[in-house]
Amino acid sequence: MLINGIATELLHASDRGLQYGDGLFETIAVVDGEPQLWGAHIARLATGCEVLQLPPPDGELLLQEARQLCAASEKAILKIIITRGSGGRGYRFPETVAATRLLSVHPWPDYPRRHYQHGITAMVCDTRLASHSTLAGIKHLNRLEQVLARNEWQGSDVHEGLMLDSHGNVIEGTMSNLFIIEGDTLITPELNECGINGVMRETVLVLAAQLNITTRIESISLTRLKAASACFVTNSIIGLWPLRTLDDITYQQAKITQDLIHTLSEQRLITITT
């Protein structure tokens, strides 16, 4: 772990990241020592900094530290946290912000091959995503909704929980974005009011366009989700998992999904190790 460039795992407890969740994070796949989709991650971090009125991230410094930390890692997860640092009176920003940057490396989770080949089991969580247009899309540190949603199930029979907004539209998974397939069209929910604008979501939208798949960003009701011919979830670590079942629904495997998995694997954005 590197905190402001120093090899330590200890952070000053006055840090506003702890005090208020006043910061952002990125979770990045590392392959052969190299962080994947780096540009997209740093771009989202920069957007988040703008929304939170934080100084923009120093992408070169972050990449240098990321490479230093991940040099020995064939497969790993890199997590970057940026906070507003310490200081300020209560919620008020410090007069001069000295942001904290924290990079840590974590073991690759080795998800099973069947998640990609046969799909996963998902459920719909009771915990809802609150609407907050300012904070929608960015990957900030206020994650209690995801924590509560993820702990609505135990054990390994369920692999992801889907979350609805206050209107009852499905937005995303606790740790992933959602896509549904209707005919030849790929649809992913709008993230104007809540949800995280995932780097893999963006990547899949671009890939789909390259594969001549029509994509749309629309609101998706639970009824529409359950009537879809297929669906899948994405994030930077898993890549893409098809849904096999959602509550009492069983989905078909779709050619679009298989084509996307194939392309993501070719680009080493999906790496199945077990």
Next chain:
Amino acid sequence: MLINGIATELLHASDRGLQYGDGLFETIAVVDGEPQLWGAHIARLATGCEVLQLPPPDGELLLQEARQLCAASEKAILKIIITRGSGGRGYRFPETVAATRLLSVHPWPDYPRRHYQHGITAMVCDTRLASHSTLAGIKHLNRLEQVLARNEWQGSDVHEGLMLDSHGNVIEGTMSNLFIIEGDTLITPELNECGINGVMRETVLVLAAQLNITTRIESISLTRLKAASACFVTNSIIGLWPLRTLDDITYQQAKITQDLIHTLSEQRLITITT
């Protein structure tokens, strides 16, 4: 500062308080080494722990550590943070939770006497409080809304910002609860969907009943707020500040407000030092 009973200011960066805002806090006034309204603060912390499915706080241990830390403080602020500690895979709870408890003492802010005698200047913030029935009322660590709202103004001409919910009802200040006075009745907003159930808010509701003032908990629109004959904000540190102005509105001083300030001062829950 004490972290899990040890005098240190350094926290392990894997703590879920930093990673996800997965925890709670209390801000407590200390007078002559003794934390004020201790029972009420610990009761709210216990409610928060229940909502977040955290082990209940050990009130006796916390009080012992609080007294140890504050023994030399005539006037101070004690902050307690409880987090879910480290561990767990992503958002998932650790199988065995070892909560982190963090107590820190901070200088008393010495708010000016005129805030109590003549009232403060407030504004209405653009940042709204998102509706989240599960998390409403508890003092959790996800405080980006308050951080953004507090930084909508600079300088010392404005003393508090009021926040609306998504329906346009006024809920509370960035660091305080709100009361309005209509005739002989004291009204404070419902906190069913958002807002923090302040310890001083509860104290004022009890005091008001003892003073034979009628109290009601109701939704308060911005129009209703601006038409009120008087209003004030409360928290554990300031006690109670009347509002003198809100945007273009000037409020009268009310006898109810003066009676409450008098009673809170007698109980040493308001201590004006400058």
